[in-house]
Amino acid sequence: MLELKNVSVTYGTIRALRGVDLVAQPGQITAVLGANGAGKSSLLRAIAGIAPVSDGDVLYRNASLKPRPAHQRARMGISLAMEGRRLFRHMSVEENLLLAWSFGPRHSPFTDAVQAVYDAFPILGDRRSIKAGMLLGGQQQMLILSSVTIREPDLMLLDEPSLGLAPIIVSQIFDFITAYSKARGTAVVLAEQMAVMALRVAHWGYVLRGGQVVMHGASDELVKADIVNKLSAAYL
Amino acid sequence: MIFAAQLVFAGICVGAVYALIALGLNLTFWATRTMNFAQGSLMMLCAVIAVGVLSGGFNIYLGLFAGLALTGIIAAATEAIAIRPIAHLTGSMGWVVTTLGVGIFLQGFVSKFFGSQALAFPSFLFSARDYVSVFGIRLSAQYMIILAIAVLLVLLFELFLKRTAWGRALQAVAADQDLAAVMGIPVRVVVTLSFIASGVLAGVAGVLVAQITGTVDAAFGFNLLISGFVAAVIGGMGSTWGALLGGIFLGIMEKLVGGYISTAAEQGIAFALLMVMLAVRPEGLLGEKEFVKV
């Protein structure tokens, strides 16, 4: 589905990502773990086409994404949820969703699609006409996530969906992601700092540090191998 | 009473035209954070082309179409050759020079090939004599139609922004280009389209003003551009309703000042108002404060 070959990302003169290889399978969740500054975001942005790939190649359905600008990749079913509460704050919840849907593949009519979102996250339904900027942190994360799912993507790139959220909401969100990807066979790349929680839901795990993959493997194996301490070594 | 009503009415109509110009400026501001100083010349050009086609023995509406098409194209070209290439030179202010250059070029072009003396612009929307009278107040048909067209366009535009995918895409691009891109919005196309739209709006405004004045010449449009700026800023850059409100507010203000205080003070007061407005409320009447993150 998705394959990164020795990808490096360079902003001006900093190399945020150094020769990363990564594979993501349909219907499975691939967790990218690491402290902040480890290069998780750069990785996802590189796949989405808004980060300058200085080296290596990103293959999607066995075709190179090099010649594709970001908006074309989005049309091809790749959808990125950026971190940092990136959404259109001056637009209402529903307008955000509508915008996301309008420029997606539009497999199902908006009314159904948006209903699906509101079923998954009733709170969004209640606040559909509130400006996104006015939402609480958790609700914003839900909206960002929904702006991705409403596009019914084949490849979901989620950047720290748990950021600054209470554990209860986090697990709620993670459960949703798992169910969604199972149901639709969507490939998910999940950039997370909350390693343990992420590995609970993920099938595969990659640990980044200083822009490089320091370990990777099936999540259960990672967990078996007393990941937590290894990770805390990697993080702390 | 009649006197005041006449002033207000005229103010509203003239203000509506200001609003159109302001709207055009808003568009380019959203798309590129720049102001197109050629906007005034585009207004002029559209009217002149219409006259030219007419004098060529063709139908006026054909002329208008030609004019609008041309202004749209030129606006897009302006973005491509005068703004995009230097966009990355932040703080260089280059766009002031380049867009101004476009404007001056167009002025020179027209005064060379159409002469520098005012050209007659035909009345194709009623004649100055036609009017309807409401409660004994005489409302010029030409002004009514101009007001109608201007307001209609503003409304249509607001609808376009709020109701259509491309309208929302435009807002998205204005707010956050990266996010817009990952949402699948072709940013470049949106920018170009918004310039075309701004050109067309300028063209329409030019034609409407030419309807009022009856003539158009090479220097036509620049002082209107200023009024457009003022209207846009008073209303709040980037707000459609603001543009309309700001335009009409400015128009009425000018006329009332002219009518009751002194016709000489009209302009001066408008500019003083602009400065006060900016000092007190930089984001304008309906503008939204931009949140600056540290």
Next chain:
Amino acid sequence: MDVSWRSRAILTTIAASTIAAAIANATPANAQTVKIGATGALTGPYNEFGEGVRRGALLAVERWNAKGGVIGRQIELTLALDDQLVPDRAVQNLRRILDTPDIDVIIGPGGSGPTLAVIDMATVDGRPYCNPQAQTPSILYPDGLDKPARKNVISTAIQNDVEATALGNYVSSRFKKIGLMHESTGYGVSGIQLLAARIEQLTKTKPVAIEAFNQRAQDMTAQISRVQRADADVLVVIGLGADMAVIRRNMLRLGFDVPLITSGGGISLPYKEGAGELAVGTRATMVGTYGPGQALKGMAKELADGYSAKFGKDRWWGDDPASPQLFFATTVGAGFDCANMLLEGVRRAGSTDKAKVVAALNALTGYEVANGTANFSPQEHKLLTPEQIAVFEYFKDDKGQVALRIAKQ
């Protein structure tokens, strides 16, 4: 910082000498010819005026040269500089002209702004100077109309007071409540003051309203409503044609359908075309030279024929192939007359010595040019007097076309 002292010194001297050399450029020219210097709006938004003057002057020069020149010398229009009606550039141009020693006579810029900016320079310099178009009286009479004129300055312009007198005489005898409007320029302001004074002097009553407007304003509702509220039975406007058209249309929008009587601007094509049908009934003052329906004769004919022969019937000529538009008199005509009078001055002085020529011009009488006959004296330096100003009126001719005719007195 590490350039050696010697190389610095060399550098310094080289730079110094080159620059000195570069800017020290004396312009040699043969003193055989009588030379005219001129500045005007040859290009840009106002070249309707300047370019016309230049062509007129050119025609005059050719006319004289054809007759063997003046005081045995050929004549050339050596410097014809472009100021685009921008005061600063007019100043720079005139400076250049005044500092070219072998320029004998000067034709100044058009428009009051540039002329006011340069006229004092010209006075101080003392060489014969002709003002083709600027209408502000202080150009000829800095100390007031009753004081003597600037010695070396003559004018072919319709001076404000002349226009005001003509307008004043016409309206005072016909209307009671007179409303005035003027463009807020030097021309408009001084013009309206003189007109108001004239009206008051003749009717013993003040005008009921005086309103100002900016050139190129799109809407004059405020001004016109004020005049309307003052219940005027006539509106007299001093300004340009395009603005007149706006005013005329605006009047009718407001249902203020009183007669419109205007300064020369009302005659121009922009007004005629801009107002279209609505122009009918409008009256305006203008030099009568190329008035409709009268057979051209004398210098006026000579000029018209010469022009159409050399330049064809272009936008200066106007839309009637039969005879030039009235405005022809104040553009091409002005340049033509300026050059002729200046050269006649040289002829009568028998030399190009500025004192002699100026003296000759101050005594230049009975000399016929296109727009009239110069009868100068130390007090009188302007060609056009109220007598040469006629009132014209737009009417619908039998073909249903809007046309001009002399208004019945």
Next chain:
Amino acid sequence: MNTFRRLMGRVLGQSLLALAIVVALWFGAGLTDRGTVQLLSFLMLNILLAQSINLLTGIAGQISLGHAGFFAVGAYVAGVLTKTHGVAVPLAMVIAIAASALIGWLLAIPAGRVREIYLAMMTTGFGLLCFEIAKEWSVTGGVVGLSGIASPTLRSLQVFGWMVDTVDLFRVMLVATAIVLVLMRNFVQSHHGRSFFAVQASEIAAGSIGIARGQVKRRAYAISGAMAGLAGALYAHLVGYLGPDSFTITRSVEVLVMAIVGGMGTIIGPILGAALFTWLPERLQIFAEYQFMVYGLILMLIFLVMRRGIAGAITEPTRFIAPRAMKRRPDDAGKPVTLQAESNAPQNRPALLEVHDLGRNFAGLVALDGVSLALRPGQITALIGPNGSGKSTLVNVVSGIYDPSRGRIVLGGDDIGGEADHAIARRGLIRTFQDPRLVPCFTVRENILLGGQRHFRSSMLAAALHFPSTLREEIAMVRRAEYVMELAGLGAVADQPIESLPYGYRRLVEVGRAIMADPVVVLLDEPAAGLSEAELGRLAAMIRYLRDAGKAVLLIEHHMDFVNDIVDDVVVLDSGREIYRGHMQGMRANPAVRAAYLGVSQDCHA
């Protein structure tokens, strides 16, 4: 090309060349015709105007589209005083300059509140307002204008009985312009000039090193106004007639175009731009009625040819340190420069910065929730925590960028809660930013020197006149900067513009700038992010240097190895609260910390 630029830079940089040009013009004016002299006089005016707008827009970053306004004020004040009130010309000129300076200062008050396009509109409005006043007011002669002002062209300009002719006036203008240029160069190459640039680059960053942005803006407007006023006064006497047509928005735009095309932010640029656009109209006359189109095309395409204006194309950018200050005298070469060190500080010394129960909310959500800290001299405290745990908010509140919602901030005994950021910085609390905020066009040296702002004492006048005291001050600071650069291992790139250097250098430079400030307390916001191993080493050395000098250091960092090596103790935040305080080992073992980072909740064990 670059070698050419360097050569030109060297040549044009020659003060002797400048002198040569002035001398040549002085004598050349005598030899040539007065038409050319007149043109040269207008050139001087344009240079003054272009430099005036350059100072305001190019250097202080405050775009002006209303310079015709200042020009008009100067011209009319001079004109009215001399003609109507018979004031002596020199006195009138001084008053004119003062008047337009005052107007500038006043304009700065509203204009200081707005940015970019809004500022452009504000200044446009100002220019047009001045025009309208000139047009309608009787004192200015209204539309008819003001004629007969004492002027050489009228042979009526007398100063102390000396009849000034066109050439004399030109020479006066020449000298005036030369003096203004010299003063301006000195000013730009002083800490005042650098503070202008700092405000342009980033008002926040300027505040963080103790520059009061409001004051800087007012000064910029006043000086710029004064320069334009001088031009106006000279103009009045050059032409002898003032009409409103000379002060339209077109004039404002022309001036701005001159400066931009010439090259904003440089000294030579506006001069070249003025020269170009003074001669261009004459040259363009050969294009006859096409000249408008040609002029338009030139403006349209100039930046495709020269991206940074003429100056950028033909010479190297101006530098912002007085060259004389760079020539170090041999005797004190190599002497180490040390900061005033509170020598090896015992742990029990009283805290330099104390934060009590600090809280901050943004529109409902709580970013900081009752955090307390004490930073002691000679101690490095690490502040860590997952994203969004409130670390940066803490720094922003303490450094005065945000006001606290509750709690107290005590620096060296006094409560600084709610004080302006620049005031706090002047007290010696210096912070760095996650994204280094430097002046891009400045060299490493200049950027580091900026840190010294809070120590400079010399006045603007002293700076412009280049007093010895100013020079001494500058030399001392330059030498301290040298020392800081050695410390940071930046000596090799000292004279390279920061924008041309790799990212890592910027971080080091920003920390260097903080050291240069000789602070009391330093807050470093993720200084290690994106640094190579080698750079990390240097960074560590710099931070240790601060500690040894007895400064209190707060270090926000994710790079744990780095933190591990240098900090004394660590505070961990999570969602705005402190969850751990103590040494590193303890932190690693601490379950709450693990949970915060890894999402292990206490109940379950992975």
